[in-house]
Amino acid sequence: MTNKNPVSPQPPRICFLMPYFGQWPFWMPLFLESCRHNADIDWLFFSDCGIPENLPENVRIQSMRYGDYCALVAQRLNIDFHPENPYKLCDIRPAFGVIHEDSLKGYDFWAFGDIDLIYGQLREYFTTERLARYDLISNHARRISGHLTLIRNTPRMREAFKRIPNWQTRFSNPQHQALDEGAFTRIFLWRKNFPKPLFNFVGLFNPWRRRSDFREAYSTPNAGKVWTDGSKDFPHRWFWREGRLTNDKDGTREFPYFHFLGWKKNWQLQEQTDTEAINRLASEPYWQISAEGFAMERAPQIVPPSPEGEMTL
16 A cells, blocks of 8 residues: 655755854854754754853753864874864865764765854755755855855865865965865866856866756845845845844845855954843844844744745855
């Protein structure tokens, strides 16, 4: 007898690998709250910043000193690695799958990214169907998105970074070289500055590109790229409403995350905001983000999910 109600396949398991050293940013409670609303995705931090209050169940902090983390990298990659500035860790993001292979058992995908962002509903953007089709998903059309990239947890993809020319020397160099968004991109995209027809034609001959999805998610306004309508008229306010993320320009369209790179440098004054005030805001079901910083949203207009239950890709 045919089962008329087949059990839906379990969505692929995802783990974000997030080494972060120094001091948590003042918006960390808000970042963590956006993680909490993605309860079926895990975040694993390696950090000397301490354990934040009210940590979500899907976020783990492995406490360790920066020097010890560098020693772990050196051991796992068999390189000389002791940069003074933790920003150098961005260069080795493509190798996180090897460095932390032991922590990835049972996961189908691992991810790297930044914490100067707020998540929406990630599963509605990184759907089960999309994850089944691709081994790497970047959120920019022509480069790896350092602020969030997903990679399938297989030996081939964990070791893809070894195709970066002279990777040992470049990883060991203490100077940051943007290898995650530059050299790693060139493995998957050849001649990325070619006109689109020629760029797509060249891509047909690259086996690494065939199973990769480079698609603009419009996560980072004010970063030199045009917006959803082809203009440089960017949203002025973003709204986080019980885990769903919209803005004041794109109507009911939801976004997987908002990367506030262009605004955070103007928030020096808000960094003096006391911890209790930020924690209170994080406990609210609605808040907004603008060039002035984070604030409570009053009388929000609740945006329902799209009829298909997915975001626009």
